[in-house]
Amino acid sequence: xxxxxxxxxxxxxxxxxxxxxxxxxxxxxxxxxxxxxxxxxxxxxxxxxxxxxxxxxxxxxxxxxxxxxxxxxxxxxxxxxxxxxxxxxxxxxxxxxxxxxxxxxxxxxxxxxxxxxxxxxxxxxxxxxxxxxxxxxxxxxxxxxxxxxxxxxxxxxxxxxxxxxxxxxxxxxxxxxxxxxxxxxxxxxxxxxxxxxxxxxxxxxxxxxxxxxxxxxxxxxxxxxxxxxxxxxxxxxxxxxxxxxxxxxxxxxxxxxxxxxxxxxxxxxxxxxxxxxxxxxxxxxxxxxxxxxxxxxxxxxxxxxxxxxxxxxxxxxxxxxxxxxxxxxxxxxxxxxxxxxxxxxxxxxxxxxxxxxxxxxxxxxxxxxxxxxxxxxxxxxxxxxxxxxxxxxxxxxxxxxxxxxxxxxxxxxxxxxxxxxxxxxxxxxxxxxxxxxxxxxxxxxxxxxxxxxxxxxxxxxxxxxxxxxxxxxxxxxxxxxxxxxxxxxxxxxxxxxxxxxxxxxxxxxxxxxxxxxxxxxxxxxxxxxxxxxxxxxxxxxxxxxxxxxxxxxxxxxxxxxxxxxxxxxxxxxxxxxxxxxxxxxxxxxxxxxxxxxxxxxxxxxxxxxxxxxxxxxxxxxxxxxxxxxxxxxxxxxxxxxxxxxxxxxxxxxxxxxxxxxxxxxxxxxxxxxxxxxxxxxxxxxxxxxxxxxxxxxxxxxxxxxxxxxxxxxxxxxxxxxxxxxxxxxxxxxxxxxxxxxxxxxxxxxxxxxxxxxxxxxxxxxxxxxxxxxxxxxxxxxxxxxxxxxxxxxxxxxxxxxxxxxxxxxxxxxxxxxxxxxxxxxxxxxxxxxxxxxxxxxxxxxxxxxxxxxxxxxxxxxxxxxxxxxxxxxxxxxxxxxxxxxx
Amino acid sequence: xxxxxxxxxxxxxxxxxxxxxxxxxxxxxxxxxxxxxxxxxxxxxxxxxxxxxxxxxxxxxxxxxxxxxxxxxxxxxxxxxxxxxxxxxxxxxxxxxxxxxxxxxxxxxx
Numbered sequence: 001x002x003x004x005x006x007x008x009x010x011x012x013x014x015x016x017x018x019x020x021x022x023x024x025x026x027x028x029x030x031x032x033x034x035x036x037x038x039x040x041x042x043x044x045x046x047x048x049x050x051x052x053x054x055x056x057x058x059x060x061x062x063x064x065x066x067x068x069x070x071x072x073x074x075x076x077x078x079x080x081x082x083x084x085x086x087x088x089x090x091x092x093x094x095x096x097x098x099x100x101x102x103x104x105x106x107x108x109x110x111x112x113x114x115x116x117x118x119x120x121x122x123x124x125x126x127x128x129x130x131x132x133x134x135x136x137x138x139x140x141x142x143x144x145x146x147x148x149x150x151x152x153x154x155x156x157x158x159x160x161x162x163x164x165x166x167x168x169x170x171x172x173x174x175x176x177x178x179x180x181x182x183x184x185x186x187x188x189x190x191x192x193x194x195x196x197x198x199x200x201x202x203x204x205x206x207x208x209x210x211x212x213x214x215x216x217x218x219x220x221x222x223x224x225x226x227x228x229x230x231x232x233x234x235x236x237x238x239x240x241x242x243x244x245x246x247x248x249x250x251x252x253x254x255x256x257x258x259x260x261x262x263x264x265x266x267x268x269x270x271x272x273x274x275x276x277x278x279x280x281x282x283x284x285x286x287x288x289x290x291x292x293x294x295x296x297x298x299x300x301x302x303x304x305x306x307x308x309x310x311x312x313x314x315x316x317x318x319x320x321x322x323x324x325x326x327x328x329x330x331x332x333x334x335x336x337x338x339x340x341x342x343x344x345x346x347x348x349x350x351x352x353x354x355x356x357x358x359x360x361x362x363x364x365x366x367x368x369x370x371x372x373x374x375x376x377x378x379x380x381x382x383x384x385x386x387x388x389x390x391x392x393x394x395x396x397x398x399x400x401x402x403x404x405x406x407x408x409x410x411x412x413x414x415x416x417x418x419x420x421x422x423x424x425x426x427x428x429x430x431x432x433x434x435x436x437x438x439x440x441x442x443x444x445x446x447x448x449x450x451x452x453x454x455x456x457x458x459x460x461x462x463x464x465x466x467x468x469x470x471x472x473x474x475x476x477x478x479x480x481x482x483x484x485x486x487x488x489x490x491x492x493x494x495x496x497x498x499x500x501x502x503x504x505x506x507x508x509x510x511x512x513x514x515x516x517x518x519x520x521x522x523x524x525x526x527x528x529x530x531x532x533x534x535x536x537x538x539x540x541x542x543x544x545x546x547x548x549x550x551x552x553x554x555x556x557x558x559x560x561x562x563x564x565x566x567x568x569x570x571x572x573x574x575x576x577x578x579x580x581x582x583x584x585x586x587x588x589x590x591x592x593x594x595x596x597x598x599x600x601x602x603x604x605x606x607x608x609x610x611x612x613x614x615x616x617x618x619x620x621x622x623x624x625x626x627x628x629x630x631x632x633x634x635x636x637x638x639x640x641x642x643x644x645x646x647x648x649x650x651x652x653x654x655x656x657x658x659x660x661x662x663x664x665x666x667x668x669x670x671x672x673x674x675x676x677x678x679x680x681x682x683x684x685x686x687x688x689x690x691x692x693x694x695x696x697x698x699x700x701x702x703x704x705x706x707x708x709x710x711x712x713x714x715x716x717x718x719x720x721x722x723x724x725x726x727x728x729x730x731x732x733x734x735x736x737x738x739x740x741x742x743x744x745x746x747x748x749x750x751x752x753x754x755x756x757x758x759x760x761x762x763x764x765x766x767x768x769x770x771x772x773x774x775x776x777x778x779x780x781x782x783x784x785x786x787x788x789x790x791x792x793x794x795x796x797x798x799x800x801x802x803x804x805x806x807x808x809x810x811x812x813x814x815x816x817x818x819x820x821x822x823x824x825x826x827x828x829x830x831x832x833x834x835x836x837x838x839x840x841x842x843x844x845x846x847x848x849x850x851x852x853x854x855x856x857x858x859x860x861x862x863x864x865x866x867x868x869x870x871x872x873x874x875x876x877x878x879x880x881x882x883x884x885x886x
Numbered sequence: 887x888x889x890x891x892x893x894x895x896x897x898x899x900x901x902x903x904x905x906x907x908x909x910x911x912x913x914x915x916x917x918x919x920x921x922x923x924x925x926x927x928x929x930x931x932x933x934x935x936x937x938x939x940x941x942x943x944x945x946x947x948x949x950x951x952x953x954x955x956x957x958x959x960x961x962x963x964x965x966x967x968x969x970x971x972x973x974x975x976x977x978x979x980x981x982x983x984x985x986x987x988x989x990x991x992x993x994x995x996x
Contacts, residue, residue: 023963026961026963027913027914027937027962027963028937030913030914030915030956030960030962030963031913031914031915031933033960034915034956034958035915037958056933057933058932058933058934062934063933063934063937063938066934066937066938067937067938067940067941068941069938070938070939070941070942070944070945
C-alpha cells in the first residue's frame, strides 16, 4: 500500500505545487518566529532576537530548495519547470533561437535524408517473402578477367538438376517486345521467366494463375502474365482480361494471370509482361551467357554452405563438359546483389559520414552561440547559484534549453528532409531511374531523427552548461557582465570548437574537391566514339513480319536510305546494340591455333553493324578497312576487331587476314579485315573490352527473343531531338506497326553512365559548402565576440598609442593561429581518410596535391575574411566610449 | 580547551525524529527542541538538516503532515508517525541497540 500512498503523494505534489510552496513558507516562517520568541524569553532584545534566529536558521531559500529536492516526483516537476523556463528563454531571444534552429535543422535534416537512404538500402527487409533465403547466381571467369556475368542456360539447367541446397532455382531474361492491339504499338518490358522462377520469388496472382511447370515447352508457351501496373495502365484493370489474347512482337499470347500489386517488389513501378522462357532456348549454347539466375535456399541452409556446394558442383560440371570453359559460380545474397547496384553503398556511407561531419560542425556552432550568450547570462547564473540553486540543477536546466533547441531543429530538419526527399524522388523519376526500394521517411527514420536530435542537444549543450555554471559567484557578481565568463578555460573551449570546425570543414572540402576533379577527369575520357549530336532509338523486327535475313536486310537497307535522305542528317547506321546500351559476352576462337594455346580461346563482345557505323559514330580505324557494300551475304565472311581484342589474341602479330570464330550460329569463321580504336561500351569508366564487329548484311543472330532488336544511330547537324518525329515517320512509312523504344540523344546515355559520380559530387559539394559556411560563421562569431569582450582593453591600448597595425596583429593573430591549427588537423585527417575514397575516384590520386593545396588555400582565404571583419571593428574602437561604457 | 560538542552521528537523525514523534504529533520547531532537551542540551539539530529530513521521511511515507495548533496558539504543520513509520522506528531502534552493544563490547575489552 505504501507505494500507492507515495504515488498519490508525488502526484498530489505535482498538481498542488503552489499550495505546497505556501505551506512550506508558512512552516518556516513559523519556525523563525518561534525561535525569535525563544531568544526573547531568554533575555535578548526583540530586534536582536530576530537576527539571531535568522543566523541560526541559515538561508531560507537554500533550505527550501533542498526540501523541494526531497519531495517525491520532484524530477517530473523540475522537468516541467525546466521546459517552460526553456521555452520562455528561447522566446525571449528570437534571433538566437532562429539562428541556432536553422543551423541545427540543416545538420539534422541532411542526416535524416541520407539516413533514410542508408536505411532503405541496408537495413529494411527486402519486400519479398523470407528475403533472407533468396540468393543470386552469376558466373565469373579468371581466364577472361570477369568478376560477374550472366549465366549460360545449360549451366543453369545442370545447377537446377544437381544441387541439394536449394528449394528452387529459376532463370529469367529481360527484354523489350512490341505490344500491339487496341492501342498504338508500344514497347513493353518483357520478362521471360522459367515457371520455377515465379516460385523462387513466391509471386502471387491477383487474378488467374501463374505458369505451370511444363508451360515453358514449345507449343504450350504462348502465355502471358501482366504486372499489376501494366494491367491497370493498358487494360483498364478489367477482370475479363483473363483468357484474352494480346500480341507481343506480333505473336499471339493468352493472358493467364495478373500479378498482385506489390508482388513484383522492386519492379513494381514498371509495366512488365511475364512470358514463359522457352526451355529449348535455355538448352542452347553453353557459351551464351544470357540469364539472371535466382534461387531460394532450403530452410536452415546458410549462404556459405550453398556457396561451398555450388562451387564443388560447378567444378564437376565444367570437367564433364569442356565447352563450359573455366566459368565458375558466384553466389551472393539478394541484398549483396542489390547493394552492388547504383547507388553503391560506399557512396551512401560516404555521404552519411559527410553529413555527420556537417552535424558536428553545426553542434560546434550552436555550442559557440550558447557560450557567447553565456557571457551575457553569467550574472543571472551567478545570482541563481548564490540563491541556492545547485549546480546540477542549473546544468540540467541549461541542458533542457539545448534539448529544446535541438528538438526544434530536428523538427525543422525532418521537414527539410521530407521536402528534399520528395524533390530527389521526383528528379529520379524524370531521369527514368526506378529504385528497387522506396527512399522516404518511415517510423524507423523518424526514430533515428529524434534520437539524433536528443544526442545533438546533449553534445552541444553539455560543454556550455558546464562552463557557464563554473562561474565563480564572487567575481561574477563583482565584475562586469562581459568579464563574467571571459576566463581562460572559457576561451580555450571556444578555441577548441573553432579548430574542430575548421578541421572538419577542410576534410569535407577536400573530399568534395577530389570528387569534382574526378568528374572533370571523367569528362575528358575519350569513349572511342563521339556521342554529341547523335539520336539513338531502338526498333524491333518481329519474326512474324521479318521471318528471314533477306527481309530484315531489305528493311535495314530501305530504312538507311530513307533516313539518309532526311534534311539535317549527316549519317545513319544500325547496330544490334549501340555503346552504353548493354552487351553480352560471346565465345571466341582463333582458327588455326592449338586449342590449349593461351590466346586461342576466350570471350568477346559481338556487335553486328551496318556499313557506315564507324563513320556515323565517330570511331577511328587503326588498320585495314571498314565494311563496304560488297560485304554481302554469300561473299567472304568478314570481321573488324577492336584494339583490345587485337592486343589480347594477336600480341605482336598482324591480325589482318586471320580467321576467328564466334560462339553463335553465324557463318564461321570470319576473316579479320580491320582494327578500330576501343569503344567504351559500358560507360566511360569501364575498361575497354575486346569487341568483334561483323556486318549485319552477313547474317543475324537468332536470340531467345521472338524479334530482332536493332539500335539506329542518326548523326544530326543540329539538336538530335528535333529529328525524332521525321525519323519515326520515315520508319513507319516502311512498317506502320513499328514501335520505338529508348529514343534519346546518345549523349544522354553518356551522362547517365556518370550519374552516380555526378550525384555524389553534387551532394558532397553541397554538404561541404554548408560546412564551410558554418565554419566561417563559427570563426567569425568567436572573433567578433572576443573583440566585443576586449573592448576596454583595446580602448586602453589605443589610448596608450597602439597603432592600427598592432591592433590588427593582436586580433588577427589569434584567428589565424586557430585557423592554422584547424587546417593542420584537417589535413592530417584528410590524409588518413581519403584513401577510403580511392575506389570511388576516377583517374585521380586520393591525395591529389592540387586538390589538397587548392582547398587549403581557399579555406584559408575564407577564414581570413571571417577574421578581418571583427579585426576592422577592433581598430575602430573609440577609447573614450569604450572606457566610459562600463 | 573545552571538549567539543558531539555532532549528530550520521544516520541517527531519522531515528531521533521517529522516536520523538512516537510520543505524538509535533511541529518542526518542537521536534528540534525536544531532541535538544531530551539529550540534555548535548545534541542540537540544525534547521538545515531537520527540514530536508522531514520532507524526505514524508516522501517515504514514514510520517504524515497534519495541520494543528502549536503550543503558541498558531496554526502549525504537525508531523505524525504512520504505520510504516512505527515499523521503521522499531527497525532502526533494533539496529541502533545492536550497534551500541557491539561498539561498547569493543571499547570495554581493549
